[in-house]
Amino acid sequence: MTARWKSRAAGRPHTVRAVATGLLLAFTVGGVFLSRAVAQEEPLALWPGLVLSAVACAALLRRRGHPLAVLLVTTACVMAEGFLGYLLTPLLMGPMLVAQYTVSLRPDRRTSWYSALAAAAGIALTGFVVTDSHEWIIGLVNPAAWVLMVASFGSYVRVRREYAVARAEHAAQEREEEARRRVIQERMRIARELHDVVAHHLALANAQAGTAAHLARTRPDQAIAMIEKLPEVTASALRELKATVGLLRQDTDAQELAPAPGLAQLPQLVATCASAGLDVSVTRAGRTRPLPPGLDLTAYRIVQEALTNVTKHAATSSARVRLDYTPDDLTLTITDEAGTRPAAAAGLPDHNRDPSRSRSRGGGYGLLGMRERALSVGGTFHAGPRPEGGFEVTCTLPLPSSEDSTS
Structure with a gap:
């Protein structure tokens, strides 16, 4: 069954990309409703969060050709949602984390880490502005840690792929x-x-x-x-x-x-x-x-x-x-x-x-x-x-x- 589904997915890349984006949009929308439900003050505006989530997920469709631009767009959407009062949970940050993972797979390691530090700094700045001092761990440290953790995981996957390619080349040379x-x-x-x-x-x-x-x-x-x-x-x-x-x-x-x-x-x-x-x-x-x-x-x-x-x-x-x-x-x-x-x-x-x-x-x-x-x-x-x-x-x-x- 697994091999058959893999062959089907390999034959329909656009369909797989659309389905994955739809699922990610569903999780992001779930993060919007979760933030609105746990809001302690006046209810948050729903439509701005949904629109920003849809824009961030739509931008992911171009992440393979323009990974840095997509990371910039998704980071801006997440920061805007944070300034609107939404809680920066991993569900809400899903499009940004996917974009960061894609950038970390690039062979240019310096650009990958600089982009990760910039995205983490932007999220941390958002949390610093909109979060009270006694909630910095949840609103500031936790979102920035998620960005750095995803960047580290992407770098690990990139190194493993490079190692596999090097081993294949070495085996071919042997x-x-x-x-x-x-x-x-x-x-x-x-x-x-x-x-x-x-x-x-x-x-x-x-x-x-x-x-x-x-x-x-x-x-x-x-x-x-x-x-x-x-x-x-x-x-x-x-x-x-x-x-x-x-x-x-x-x-x-x-x-x-x-x-x-x-x-x-x-x-x-x-x-x-x-x-x-x-x-x-x-x-x-x-x-x-x-x-x-x-x-x-x-x-x-x-x-x-x-x-x-x-x-x-x-x-x-x-x-x-x-x-x-x-x-x-x-x-x-x-x-x-x-x-x-x-x-x-x-x-x-x-x-x-x-x-x-x-x-x-x-x-x-x-x-x-x-x-x-x-x-x-x-x-x-x-x-x-x-x-x-x-x-x-x-x-x-x-x-x-x-x-x-x-x-």
Whole structure:
């Protein structure tokens, strides 16, 4: 019922304003008759009080556009009624109090309080002139206190409204900041995916093409074998790139996109690395368990990027991948040992090795992307040279509990 009446009132503002003014006029007229009834001396003139009350209430219809002028008119009407001998009760002062409340809602606080003090002073002056000294509390202090009390209440309502507006603006600003952060995080996630896909496959293709070009004259059979495996690497790169970019298209059918890779694709990753001359061994410890899709993708990308760094920077022909499963977490360890790659052993140039950074591997985004992936799922990450030589990447990813996985 309340909501329905509110909707009706919102749809008929002029009707609501007229009804409210009529009710206020009825209360003001009641104040006129009350003052006339309690008059101790000769009966008060009725028609002047009714006319002044009607003028004050009619002026309230323009209070939203001209609040100060309406307050002046209503104050003058109340002061005139006081000089005519009417008792300045809250009923009789109703139009003036409503006008004062409207002025107190204005954002100009100084004007609001100056107007309230002026109205209170006018009412107090009226009471001082027409009231005996032993009745000053009723005829002077009480009416002025009503004016100041209404002004204080209006100021309180104005402050509450300003606070609500400020909170709404702050909430909107926070929503914008959160949306901006989400966009930045999404851009970083897409950048990591593209970097992992492109860097891994291009590094392998570059290694195969460089070695095949060098072996073309001395060992054509091996060169042809490497060149024949190049389409597999490029086709895999195109598939993953299409799946990653396809996620950005809203009109792409989810059935057309390849599923996100995971640790189940490690054999294909090992085979791809083998085609580039890197022998990768994978060992598992503990009870293997399925991972959530997001965590599975994170683990796969970390292993992929670590092996890509081995292919690009390390002078070695082998790498080891170890997966340690515990009830609480999964630890990934990717290790390469210092040594000589096959091409270097045969006196061939290594097109992928950069001696200036082969041991540091900190100049690009590979280590940074792996660290961000691990931290995004609440894991830990460490990468650095081994005391006995080579490089090692260690990452610990928290696993969901058995209750969470079953639910």
